[in-house]
Amino acid sequence: MQQHLTVKPLPFFYVGQKTTAERITRYQKNKHSLLTQAAGRPDTRSVWYSKEHFAKLLDEIEYAGGDGIRVYFGTYEDGHQFAGQTCLLFVTTREKQIGNSITHANVILEKEANYADRSSMEREVILFPGDDPMEDIRDFNMGIPCPPRCDEEYSG
Numbered sequence: 001m002q003q004h005l006t007v008k009p010l011p012f013f014y015v016g017q018k019t020t021a022e023r024i025t026r027y028q029k030n031k032h033s034l035l036t037q038a039a040g041r042p043d044t045r046s047v048w049y050s051k052e053h054f055a056k057l058l059d060e061i062e063y064a065g066g067d068g069i070r071v072y073f074g075t076y077e078d079g080h081q082f083a084g085q086t087c088l089l090f091v092t093t094r095e096k097q098i099g100n101s102i103t104h105a106n107v108i109l110e111k112e113a114n115y116a117d118r119s120s121m122e123r124e125v126i127l128f129p130g131d132d133p134m135e136d137i138r139d140f141n142m143g144i145p146c147p148p149r150c151d152e153e154y155s156g
Contacts, residue, residue, distance in 0.1 A: 047145050057069065072089045074086070074088070086145070091107070093106055093107060
């Protein structure tokens with residue numbers, strides 16, 4: 001484990017162990033159980049992403065002149081190894097001024113001027129143990145959903 005020589009303040013978005021545990025419990029009691037019941041099998045409770053994935057996502061935001069990301073909930077398609085499971089999709093946003101208001105518009109890569117060139121280039125793929133390197137890689141959705149791939153429960 002890396003040791004830090006200086007103390008750094010907590011990030012402003014830190015909500016704490018108790019709030020985190022309460023929110024997870026509330027979700028699992030109120031929404032996860034409904035999703036699981038409707039699907040007829042356990043739905044996704046969490047998604048794990050590597051530090052490398054976030055670093056590459058930050059690089060992509062920077063490359064696109066973006067100002068952040070918007071996270072969407074989705075569902076894997078039939079035929080996917082996690083078919084029917086809830087997934088997270090990250091969409092880069094870019095600041096856009098409309099009148100006197102600033103919004104955060106989605107950056108649609110297919111509509112970017114350099115999309116044809118970028119999409120024809122070979123992609124660096126980050127694989128998790130057990131992943132199929134031949135599976136089509138699209139958008140920014142490469143986390144490990146739990147279930148079915150779970151480590152430990154959040155232990156608070």
